Amino acid sequence: MRILDAADQKSAAHRAKQPCGQVPTLEEDGRPPMFESGALVWTVAERAGVLIPTGAVQRARILEWYFAALKTIEGVPMNIAEAEFFLPDEAAKAGRRPQVLPFAHHRLGRLHAALGDHDWLVGDTFSVDDFIMSSGLKIAVSVDLLIKYPELETFRHAAWTVPPIEGRSTTNAPSSPHTVLRTCVTRRPGAPQVNAQRRRRANV
Template sequence: MTEARLQQLNGDSGPTITVFERSPDGGKGLARDMRVRWALEEVGQPYDVRPVSFAAMKQPAHRTLQPFGQIPTYEEGDLALFETGAIVFHIVDRHNGLLPLDATARARAINWMFAALSTIEPTIVDREVVLYLERDQNWFEQRLTLVEDRIRARLTDLSNRLGNADWLDGRFSAGDLMTADVLRRLGGSGLLEEYPNLAAYVARAEARPAFRRAFTAQREFFNAAAEP
């Protein structure tokens, strides 16, 4: 049983994150709360979840926490955060385990967190937008090709940097957590498999016990929400 579930049963105090009441990813762990769950599991921090419907996400009560009407949010005492990068940084900054103690190595790990969100993920999200919103357009195939070529350019650079290493900069860090989770969004596209070292990198990250606990927690939540 996950620490999150134990907290729900025992009433232990801890941060609360908001999640989709019914996640559109079908329980695949692709919603951005997965990154927060994973970070909390890595540092051994119990947490609770509060489901939010699509309608409630756009209401004033939720927008006071997340002004853009999205998930996740993070609440702990009088602190409320939004944006997964800021939330994960807050977690790893307060708890040992995902940032090196050496100041220089720590800065490099944070650098990779920003790179994952600012350089790698936007091109991947562009592909999702094309697939979901532009499929019926007569220029769909050309647009998809252009977007996937941009993704390949990012993956080529990342693959070259990773090389034969297990992780991006020595030991597994928050930079690897964010990068691997961003790359997971390419599942089923075939793009990641074009870079065997990156595919193996993601597989190593997904094999971590903390990831498995986080994935199981969100999957169980999705299945429970889907029950009639």
């Protein structure tokens, strides 16, 4: 693992790997660098042979929920977080939050209804879509959006307390990928290098 600061992220060398200067990126011998957390998580899970079923129907359903997490759900609490943490003054925050809060509750309410009384989004076992969805819901927790949806908080907590899952061991894939998926900063013999961010806020 290599920790990057703001200067590293703005460097030409890093932007050659990640055009927007964000993290994480994944570097492995014999493979081109990869960026975007969603792409990294799917690739690690697929190569390790865990969290993605081989059946066509289950795989398709997991793929659609995977993208729903990234495209439909994750951005909703980010709008609230922007108002809470990044707007310059209290007046701007007070004006922005009521504009975005109703839509956030609409989307989270639809997710809540879709999950129902199920433990996981697809099937009876934890899968890669549950992982990526629970990751996005962390942002919702940080801005108190899940108070109205205790089942979503239960789902998020369950996903983040799943024990490590053993995958097939290959030269370039870690034998216990769950930790890599969860942190994107694990480094062990034979594992890929992950570039992570030193500060919480991205500098682009």
